[in-house]
Amino acid sequence: MLELKELSRRDFLRICTAITATLGLPFTYVETVQSAVQAKRKPTVIWLHFMECTGCSETLLRASHPPLGRFLLEIVDLPYHETLMAGAGLQAEESLHKAVKENKGEFILVVEGAVSTKDGGIYCQIGGRPALQILKEVAKDAKLVIAYGTCATFGGIQSADPNPTGAVGVSEIIGTSKLINVSGCPPNPYNLLATVAYLLTFNRVPPLDEFKRPLFAYGRRIHDHCERRAHFDEGRFAESFGDEGHKRGYCLYKLGCKGPVTYANCMTLKFCDIGAWPIGAGHPCLGCTEPDFWDKMTPFYEHLKDVPIPGGGIISNAEKIGAIALAGAGLAIAVHAGAGFVKKALKNRANDENKKEEGA
DSSP: OOTTOOOHHHHHHHHHHHHHTTTTTTTHHHHHHHHTTTOOOOOOOEEEOOSSSSSSHHHHHHHOOSHHHHHHHHHSSEEETTOOOOOTTHHHHHHHHHHHHHHHTOOOOOEEBBBGGGGGGGTTTEETEEEHHHHHHHHHTOSEEEEHHHHHHGGGGGGGOTTOOEEEOOOOHHHHEEEEEOOSSSSSHHHHHHHHHHHHHHHSSBOOOSSSSSSHHHBBGGGGTTTHHHHHTTTOOOOTSSSEEETTTOOOOOTOOOOOGGOOOOHHHHHTTBBBBTTTGTTOOOOOSSTHHHHHHTTTTSSSSSOOOOOOOOEHHHHHHHHHHHHHHHHHHHHHHHHHHHHHHHHHHHHHHHHHHHHH
């Protein structure tokens, strides 16, 4: 069956392994995850699009090696998704109402995009109805709601100042009692798939952070596991794009990197199935997984005034970090040079004594 649907057994196992790793589970759980996603009754997922660019869906569908988008479509029943479904207009609306009615209280609702609230939500309408109204009607009958992407979780660019349409994230409309946020612009598709797989495997919501995001994906700062962290600690920074430090892979903090205040697993999960991610490609993190990042993280290419450090306290700026690192490096060099001098002196002394013994 898998081969007929262009998904080989090897690809299937690779995806299950990737899900298990994303969840932070030991390798022994691969078979458990495999059994869960092969369950006879597939969970129904209704996917709503509001104020967004569809980039979140595009990222999911364009993942390859293995074909992640196809895999997701095979493990769930997806009766309504504006971008993917063949139907349109009245036919599409009928499909939505039918899916909600037949799966009341059992379906998972995925929302992509922010919701307009100003003037009754008239700035985002589907089928003549405001997104605000559609979300309220569908969400009340959902078993669980997943806000997918930063627009849906926190409002995204639509909610940036001055926010003329009154755009907000899903939580501000329906609350957080049955909500999971998977933020990112776009989020890594494995984080969505892993969330669904966790629900299927353990029949419960994964542990969440204060913003209702799964801890397996948003429990650590990008800075803590960044491949350029050693350069940060040693005070080595790229001063401008294309300079010698930038070419050598130095820390991008002075170029505006928001990794020290951004929580996500980009540095370990990466994107596009080729091990790519912004910082690895030489571009600073913009903090896109965080609330109000369009307002709080701008200007994007200027470094933060204060950098929080684990255990409390702050380091005021990159220049101070560099000065401390250079002073420490100078001391280390001095100690190393002193040790070398003593070692050389002892060796010379031993040689002199050997010569004296040979002469005697």
